[in-house]
Amino acid sequence: MGIEVKVEGLTKSFGKQQIWQDVSLTLPAGEVSVMLGPSGTGKTVFLKSLIGLLKPEHGRVLVDGVDMARSPERDIMEARKLFGLMFQDGALFGSMNLFDNIAFPLREHTKKKESEIRRIVMERIDVVGLLGAEGKLPGEISGGMRKRAGLARALVLDPQIILCDEPDSGLDPVRTAFLSQLLIDLNTQIDATMLVVTHNLDIAATMPDNMGMLYRRNLVTFGPREVLLTSEEPVVRQFLTADVVGPIGMSEEKDAATLAAEGPAKSGAARELVPQLQPSPGLGERAAVARRRERVLKMLPSLPETAQAAIRATYGSEPVEQGATLS
Numbered sequence: 001m002g003i004e005v006k007v008e009g010l011t012k013s014f015g016k017q018q019i020w021q022d023v024s025l026t027l028p029a030g031e032v033s034v035m036l037g038p039s040g041t042g043k044t045v046f047l048k049s050l051i052g053l054l055k056p057e058h059g060r061v062l063v064d065g066v067d068m069a070r071s072p073e074r075d076i077m078e079a080r081k082l083f084g085l086m087f088q089d090g091a092l093f094g095s096m097n098l099f100d101n102i103a104f105p106l107r108e109h110t111k112k113k114e115s116e117i118r119r120i121v122m123e124r125i126d127v128v129g130l131l132g133a134e135g136k137l138p139g140e141i142s143g144g145m146r147k148r149a150g151l152a153r154a155l156v157l158d159p160q161i162i163l164c165d166e167p168d169s170g171l172d173p174v175r176t177a178f179l180s181q182l183l184i185d186l187n188t189q190i191d192a193t194m195l196v197v198t199h200n201l202d203i204a205a206t207m208p209d210n211m212g213m214l215y216r217r218n219l220v221t222f223g224p225r226e227v228l229l230t231s232e233e234p235v236v237r238q239f240l241t242a243d244v245v246g247p248i249g250m251s252e253e254k255d256a257a258t259l260a261a262e263g264p265a266k267s268g269a270a271r272e273l274v275p276q277l278q279p280s281p282g283l284g285e286r287a288a289v290a291r292r293r294e295r296v297l298k299m300l301p302s303l304p305e306t307a308q309a310a311i312r313a314t315y316g317s318e319p320v321e322q323g324a325t326l327s
């Protein structure tokens with residue numbers, strides 16, 4: 001099972017520019033979480049802080065007993081092996097074919113024999129649906145294939161935490177849907193903790209167990225998907241309905257005069273809460289589902305009414321675990 005990531009009071013600045021402050025959240029073990037936020041709100045900086053590549057001034061990132069912000073570098077390097085990272089462009093070496101690109105972390109970080117490396121690499125290539133393309137150079141394949149190759153490379157060291165930075169960027173809607181399905185299938189197969197940074201509303205609405213949103217240097221909220229998807233918060237509503245009227249402007253936030261000129265934000269219809277994406281047939285249920293259900297039902301009384309109603313609608317017809325309340 002994946003490992004929990006606990007973020008406590010994280011604050012990051014570059015010089016005088018504060019990126020975000022006092023961010024606290026827990027990525028539950030083995031669950032899929034999504035981080036939303038307008039461009040430039042520091043989502044990539046957040047991912048880099050989780051793996052200790054950037055050092056926030058305050059706060060902690062606890063992974064398996066290691067603080068990725070402040071523990072000795074040797075411990076951080078060791079803990080980093082628990083992570084698999086998928087960057088926007090796949091971050092592949094242009095002169096290496098896909099096989100060698102995907103084998104790279106194994107050759108770099110392990111002493112495995114070539115025969116063992118071949119077995120692992122071909123298995124991961126199969127998981128991401130790239131069998132037959134292993135001899136191609138990154139420049140000879142599509143953007144979607146490059147992303148899947150990047151994902152295969154992120155998987156070779158058996159990560160327990162997978163971070164994906166805008167996996168949908170540059171993909172058409174069909175390929176984005178394939179990729180969402182691939183990530184959910186992967187979660188079913190390896191039960192890793194996953195955090196996906198995205199602007200994509202379809203991914204946000206269908207894929208995660210949990211969602212958060214960064215805005216104006218703060219974490220607006222982080223919690224079960226139903227909380228954000230039913231939120232009345234103007235900034236969340238505007239983002240999820242892709243409306244130009246509201247607090248978010250071209251440069252992240254609008255000034256008071258612009259907002260006043262626009263008049264009150266429309267109380268436009270929220271996106272309908274659609275059922276969560278299911279694993280492909282034959283894969284069975286995600287192990288995270290039962291854990292999440294128990295966790296969310298326990299926290300139910302502390303959630304906003306609209307989220308409680310949405311959660312009841314999801315779980316209501318099933319038997320209630322001891323200690324959880326659905327009344």
Ligand SMILES: Nc1ncnc2c1ncn2[C@@H]1O[C@H](COP(=O)(O)OP(=O)(O)OP(=O)(O)O)[C@@H](O)[C@H]1O
Pocket residue numbers: 014019037038039040041042043044045046
């Ligand atoms: N190493 C760095 N040094 C100085 N400033 C940086 C550095 N890395 C990021 N920034 C700044 O931090 C801010 C947040 O950047 P980041 O890339 O995390 O945003 P984002 O939310 O991922 O944006 P997008 O959705 O457009 O990818 C930006 O203003 C960026 O210029």
